[in-house]
Amino acid sequence: MSAQILDGKGTAEQIRYEIKDEVARFIEETGVQPTLAVVLVGDDPASQVYVRNKENACAKVGVRSLMYRLPKETTSDELCELIEKLDGDESVHGILVQLPLPKGIDEKRILDLIDPRKDVDAFHPENVGLLSQGRPRFLPCTPYGIQRLLARYNIETKGKRVVVIGRSDIVGKPMGLLFLQKGLGGDATVTICHSQTENLPEIVREADIVVAAIGKAEFVTADMIKPGAVVVDVGMNRVQREIVDENGEKKTISKLVGDVDFDAVKEVASWITPVPGGVGPLTVTMLLLNTLNGARRQVAATR
Numbered sequence: 001m002s003a004q005i006l007d008g009k010g011t012a013e014q015i016r017y018e019i020k021d022e023v024a025r026f027i028e029e030t031g032v033q034p035t036l037a038v039v040l041v042g043d044d045p046a047s048q049v050y051v052r053n054k055e056n057a058c059a060k061v062g063v064r065s066l067m068y069r070l071p072k073e074t075t076s077d078e079l080c081e082l083i084e085k086l087d088g089d090e091s092v093h094g095i096l097v098q099l100p101l102p103k104g105i106d107e108k109r110i111l112d113l114i115d116p117r118k119d120v121d122a123f124h125p126e127n128v129g130l131l132s133q134g135r136p137r138f139l140p141c142t143p144y145g146i147q148r149l150l151a152r153y154n155i156e157t158k159g160k161r162v163v164v165i166g167r168s169d170i171v172g173k174p175m176g177l178l179f180l181q182k183g184l185g186g187d188a189t190v191t192i193c194h195s196q197t198e199n200l201p202e203i204v205r206e207a208d209i210v211v212a213a214i215g216k217a218e219f220v221t222a223d224m225i226k227p228g229a230v231v232v233d234v235g236m237n238r239v240q241r242e243i244v245d246e247n248g249e250k251k252t253i254s255k256l257v258g259d260v261d262f263d264a265v266k267e268v269a270s271w272i273t274p275v276p277g278g279v280g281p282l283t284v285t286m287l288l289l290n291t292l293n294g295a296r297r298q299v300a301a302t303r
Contacts, residue, residue, distance in 0.1 A: 037094065163192075
C-alpha cells in the first residue's frame, strides 16, 4: 500500500489563513503593522524567485515587506551599513538577507550583524544558542515548518527514533535540536548522518522518521527505509530525464526531484512529502510567523 501524502502546500495555506487573522488582530490592537525587510544582493535567478515569493506571501497575510535589491558589486561594508540602518529602524521587525551572497561579501560578518531580535531566519549565533538551550527566540523556518507539518498530521515524535540526513546550519543541525526539545514535536531520539557517516543505510533503516536534507538527487532509496517509516524530503534538485513523448520520440526534459526516490520509497513508507509541494511552501510560511512574533516581542518591550 502506497504511503499517504504529507501535503505541505495545503498545510502552509491553512497556517497562512491563521496568520492573516492574527496579523489583522495585532494591527487592530496595537496600530503596528509587522514588517519584514528582505535584502537581495546580485542577480541570481533562483534568489530573485525566492524573494518574489516572500514578497507575495507577505502581501497575502498583511505583513509589510521592504525590498532592498542591491547590485552584485555591493561591498561588505556597504551591505553592513544597510543592515545597521535596518537594525536601528523600530518599524522593522524582521530582517532577512537572501543567500547565497555574491563572492567577495563576508557572509558570516553580515549574518552576525543582524540584530538577533530581528533575525527571523534564526541564523545569528545568539539565536542558535538559545535554541540549543531549549528556549528559542525564533525557530529556523524549514525545521519549524517540518515540525508543524508533522504535528498537523498527528505524527508522534515522542520516543521515536529520528534520523536526519545532512548537517547544515540551515536544516540539519537545527532540525535535530527541534526533535530533541521537550514537548510537542520533540522528545525524540535523534541521529544526524552526513557525508562521513559509516554504514549510513543501516542507520537510516532503523528510523521511525527520516528527514532527508543532503542535497543529492534521489539519494534515499527504498531499501534504506524501514517499512512504515515517515519520510520528509527537504531536497530540491533539478535533473535531466529522457522520456518518450506521445509520438514515440525520445526527448530530454528538466524535472524537479527531492533527495528521496519518491516513486520507490512511497511503496515502503507510511507517510511521505512530495517534491514539489512538500516542505518548500512551509518555509516561507514560518518566516511570516516569525516576523509576526518579532513584532509582538518588540511592541511588548516598549510598553
